[in-house]
Amino acid sequence: MRAWQQGLGMMWHFLGRGRSRPASILLAVAWGTLSMMLLLGFGEGLKVAMLTRGASLGDRPVILWPGSTTKPWQGLKPGRPVSFLEEDLVAVKREVPEIDQIAGERRYWGADMRWGTKSVSAQLTGVMPCYERVRAHYPRAGGRFINDVDQARARRVLFIGAKLKDRLFGPAKCIGQTVFVRGVPFTVIGVMIDKKQSGMYGGPDDEKASIPLSTFESVFGKQPYRNVIYTVRPESPSKEVQSKVREVFARRYHFDPKDESAVYIWDTADNEVEIRKIMNGIEAFLGIVGAMTLLVAGVGLANMLFVMVQRRTREIGLQMAIGAQRAAVTAQIIGESLVLAGIGGYLGIGLSWLIVEIVERIPIKSEGLQFLGKPTLSIPLGVVTVVVLIGIACLAGSLPARRAVRLNPVEALRHE
Numbered sequence: 001m002r003a004w005q006q007g008l009g010m011m012w013h014f015l016g017r018g019r020s021r022p023a024s025i026l027l028a029v030a031w032g033t034l035s036m037m038l039l040l041g042f043g044e045g046l047k048v049a050m051l052t053r054g055a056s057l058g059d060r061p062v063i064l065w066p067g068s069t070t071k072p073w074q075g076l077k078p079g080r081p082v083s084f085l086e087e088d089l090v091a092v093k094r095e096v097p098e099i100d101q102i103a104g105e106r107r108y109w110g111a112d113m114r115w116g117t118k119s120v121s122a123q124l125t126g127v128m129p130c131y132e133r134v135r136a137h138y139p140r141a142g143g144r145f146i147n148d149v150d151q152a153r154a155r156r157v158l159f160i161g162a163k164l165k166d167r168l169f170g171p172a173k174c175i176g177q178t179v180f181v182r183g184v185p186f187t188v189i190g191v192m193i194d195k196k197q198s199g200m201y202g203g204p205d206d207e208k209a210s211i212p213l214s215t216f217e218s219v220f221g222k223q224p225y226r227n228v229i230y231t232v233r234p235e236s237p238s239k240e241v242q243s244k245v246r247e248v249f250a251r252r253y254h255f256d257p258k259d260e261s262a263v264y265i266w267d268t269a270d271n272e273v274e275i276r277k278i279m280n281g282i283e284a285f286l287g288i289v290g291a292m293t294l295l296v297a298g299v300g301l302a303n304m305l306f307v308m309v310q311r312r313t314r315e316i317g318l319q320m321a322i323g324a325q326r327a328a329v330t331a332q333i334i335g336e337s338l339v340l341a342g343i344g345g346y347l348g349i350g351l352s353w354l355i356v357e358i359v360e361r362i363p364i365k366s367e368g369l370q371f372l373g374k375p376t377l378s379i380p381l382g383v384v385t386v387v388v389l390i391g392i393a394c395l396a397g398s399l400p401a402r403r404a405v406r407l408n409p410v411e412a413l414r415h416e
Contacts, residue, residue, distance in 0.1 A: 025337075026344040028300045029389045033348025034355075036290040036385045041356060041375040043286040047279035048376060057199050057268050058135040062242065064228040065264040069255040082253050082262050084225035091252060092228075096244045098236035103128040104225035106216050107202060113168060113209065114180045120167050123208045124181065126216025134231055136195065137210065143175050143190030146212050150189075154214040158186040161206035165191045184219055186211065199271055201227070238267055334398050338390060345386030352377055 066082045084104060093102050111124035131137050132145040137159065139145050150157050158179055165174055174188045197204055211219075232241050242265050243257075250257040356375045 025340040026347060029341050029344025029386075030348035030351065032293065032296075032389055033345050033382060033385045034351050035293040037349065037352040037377055037382050038355065038375065039286045039290040039293070040283065041352065041377045043279075043283045045375040047276075047283060048374075057197065058131075058229075059133055059231050060238075060267075060269040060272070061134050061229045061231055062238065062245075062268070063201060063266045064230075064245070065266075066224070066227075067261045067264050069253075069259055070261040071256045071259045073254060073256045073259070076254055080253070080255070082249065082255070084228050086225075088249065088252060089225075089228060092230070092245055092248050095248050096241060098233055098241045098244070100231045100233045101130045101134050102228065102230035103130050103134065104213065105227050105229060106213060106220070106223060107226045108216075108220055111209070112182055115168050115174075115177060118168055120164070122164050122167075123203055124216075125202075125208055125210050126213040126220075127210045128213050131210070131229075134229060135205070137205070138193050139190035140193050143188075145190055146210065151212045151214050154212060154218050156184065156186045156215055157189045157211065159190045159192070159210045160188060161192045161204070161208050162194050163204070163206040164209055181209075181211075182219075199268060201266075238269055242267065334394050337394050337398075341390040341392075341394075342386065345382075345389055349379070349382040349386070352382065 064084070066084050068082060069076075069078045069080045072078055086104065089102055089104055093099060106126035108124040108126075110121045113120050113122055113124075127135075127137070127146065129146050129148050129151055132139075137145055139159070140162075143159075145159055146157060149155070158181070160168070160174070168174070168179070169177070174191060177188050178185050179188055180186070192206055195206065202208075230245070232238050246260075246263055246265070247257045249255075249263050250259075253262070255262045356377055360374050
């Protein structure tokens with residue numbers, strides 16, 4: 001019989017002996033795997049939640065607000081206000097071809113909205129159809145967003161946020177219902193999907209109502225835009241586009257193109273970059289903590305295996321006395337370590353999956369806990385963790401086993 005076959009047979013024969021030692025080894029490996037996977041899993045869940053909240057503003061829009069000049073320019077004094085007009089948007093779109101979509105936004109604070117006997121006060125915005133993608137105003141199933149026909153015909157249609165819908169309608173269906181906005185009837189055409197925002201301006205989107213920009217002008221009058229939003233084509237560098245946009249406004253309103261206070265620009269893509277940097281740092285920190293936990297589990301595992309082999313020196317001497325080969329005894333010890341570490345590792349993966357499933361099924365109402373997001377397990381990470389612990393187990397088992405099999409069988413039998 002070959003050495004490895006003999007060792008395999010002895011391994012299965014002796015593996016069930018001493019239940020406490022195998023249980024301790026299984027627990028050490030399972031704990032190391034569980035800790036590593038949950039730490040990085042919750043870190044990844046937080047990262048996804050942060051990026052999702054950042055993306056709630058839309059397709060990486062760049063938002064502009066009008067300001068006032070702070071520098072003298074070509075004989076003109078500072079302190080002159082800048083306004084956003086419809087012809088300004090036309091000029092920007094014409095002179096900056098890198099822009100994909102551009103739209104103006106008008107806003108009315110505290111608009112009175114009434115449905116039946118219920119009345120609420122909310123922010124009303126006049127928007128263009130491109131807002132559905134540019135600002136992530138996606139409707140729930142059964143509804144729709146403002147379209148080109150609504151804009152062309154100045155229809156009195158209303159698109160409302162999820163929280164505003166709950167305040168005004170409660171659990172009742174609202175699609176097709178008539179809402180009076182400052183006494184003017186509007187038909188509800190859609191409700192925004194639920195979304196969590198980490199960045200916003202003018203308040204959360206789910207507490208606003210939107211109507212076609214043309215309708216807003218017919219009801220409230222044509223005024224300068226409150227702000228302008230545009231998106232950049234994927235192949236175009238956003239910073240260069242910002243400079244070109246500012247230069248267009250500088251020519252039209254006669255101010256220094258370097259005067260950033262004349263036109264305030266917020267590039268939401270910068271937020272995403274910063275969030276990724278922060279979350280990568282948090283993940284690296286959690287990875288270090290997980291690696292330290294894994295190291296502690298590995299040291300404990302190695303110590304338990306070393307003690308286990310030391311206690312079996314007499315047993316090893318008996319095996320060699322009755323004719324067992326050295327290679328077979330070594331293979332037996334390594335095989336036991338391999339099997340126990342493998343079972344413990346995959347037990348840790350299973351427990352991690354079970355915990356994550358339980359957490360995902362718990363309805364979390366606290367905004368603080370919702371901010372943390374849902375943990376996301378990485379199976380490849382779990383496999384790597386198990387492989388590392390198996391390697392530690394094999395090394396920790398083989399070193400004392402090699403020492404034991406080199407002893408004279410008589411000396412090994414005398415070992416206490």
